[in-house]
Amino acid sequence: xxxxxxxxxxxxxxxxxxxxxxxxxxxxxxxxxxxxxxxxxxxxxxxxxxxxxxxxxxxxxxxxxxxxxxxxxxxxxxxxxxxxxxxxxxxxxxxxxxxxxxxxxxxxxxxxxxxxxxxxxxxxxxxxxxxxxxxxxxxxxxxxxxxxxxxxxxxxxxxxxxxxxxxxxxxxxxxxxxxxxxxxxxxxxxxxxxxxxxxxxxxxxxxxxxxxxxxxxxxxxxxxxxxxxxxxxxxxxxxxxxxxxxxxxxxxxxxxxxxxxxxxxxxxxxxxxxxxxxxxxxxxxxxx
Numbered sequence: 001x002x003x004x005x006x007x008x009x010x011x012x013x014x015x016x017x018x019x020x021x022x023x024x025x026x027x028x029x030x031x032x033x034x035x036x037x038x039x040x041x042x043x044x045x046x047x048x049x050x051x052x053x054x055x056x057x058x059x060x061x062x063x064x065x066x067x068x069x070x071x072x073x074x075x076x077x078x079x080x081x082x083x084x085x086x087x088x089x090x091x092x093x094x095x096x097x098x099x100x101x102x103x104x105x106x107x108x109x110x111x112x113x114x115x116x117x118x119x120x121x122x123x124x125x126x127x128x129x130x131x132x133x134x135x136x137x138x139x140x141x142x143x144x145x146x147x148x149x150x151x152x153x154x155x156x157x158x159x160x161x162x163x164x165x166x167x168x169x170x171x172x173x174x175x176x177x178x179x180x181x182x183x184x185x186x187x188x189x190x191x192x193x194x195x196x197x198x199x200x201x202x203x204x205x206x207x208x209x210x211x212x213x214x215x216x217x218x219x220x221x222x223x224x225x226x227x228x229x230x231x232x233x234x235x236x237x238x239x240x241x242x243x244x245x246x247x248x249x250x251x252x253x254x255x256x257x258x259x260x261x262x263x264x265x266x267x268x269x270x271x272x273x274x275x276x277x278x279x280x281x282x283x284x285x286x287x288x
Contacts, residue, residue, distance in 0.1 A: 002138035034110030039187030043166035157231035182251030
């Protein structure tokens with residue numbers, strides 16, 4: 001039987017009746033409350049250097065990294081950082097600090113949590129339909145039984161992890177094209193694929209698909225009325241962004257698709273990704 005280690009609300013509220021696309025949880029670091037974005041597209045835990053200095057964490061200069069747009073981002077290493085979420089204490093490993101993106105301080109956001117790296121053995125459940133973040137300990141059969149009992153009306157997809165980094169990578173396609181490595185990104189705003197993955201005339205308005213943590217915006221051509229094929233489901237995409245290139249992948253499924261679904265991940269690349277989707281997602285049978 002699956003054992004619940006944590007069950008807390010997800011919030012999208014950033015104050016003054018404003019919301020963001022990114023799911024967040026309330027946390028406490030060295031006695032200081034903050035909000036952390038729960039981002040399956042991050043392969044490390046990240047805190048802002050401003051919060052790190054405020055709470056007295058020791059920061060060592062690190063190598064400059066790149067954000068999701070490919071922009072260079074200065075960084076510091078913080079090592080292990082204790083964090084409390086509700087009444088549960090965790091030890092975040094190999095934490096990186098960056099300069100706070102412009103909106104973070106005013107929105108009370110102190111960093112980014114990589115859910116697949118929060119616990120060494122547990123499954124991280126991002127219930128983006130009921131707005132809950134849950135950690136479950138148990139094997140795959142226990143997890144599947146728990147998820148099915150919790151949301152019996154949803155279709156359960158079992159997705160093999162694709163090779164790559166420690167983000168959540170699977171294989172998906174835009175109908176009728178071939179499958180490509182695709183990130184399931186709870187920190188991403190809009191679903192986007194590269195021009196190589198969708199080799200057709202992508203004439204459409206130039207549109208932003210979101211920003212990297214360095215503040216640089218993604219832009220691409222917006223096309224309409226597409227179908228996403230993933231793990232036995234055919235998902236309607238009213239709009240899709242076509243970008244020229246991405247780092248380490250050719251597709252990204254963002255919160256425009258993930259919101260209203262239940263995404264379960266873990267740090268073990270040999271475990272599948274379990275994705276529960278509403279019945280309005282049309283079933284299909286791969287025949288090519």
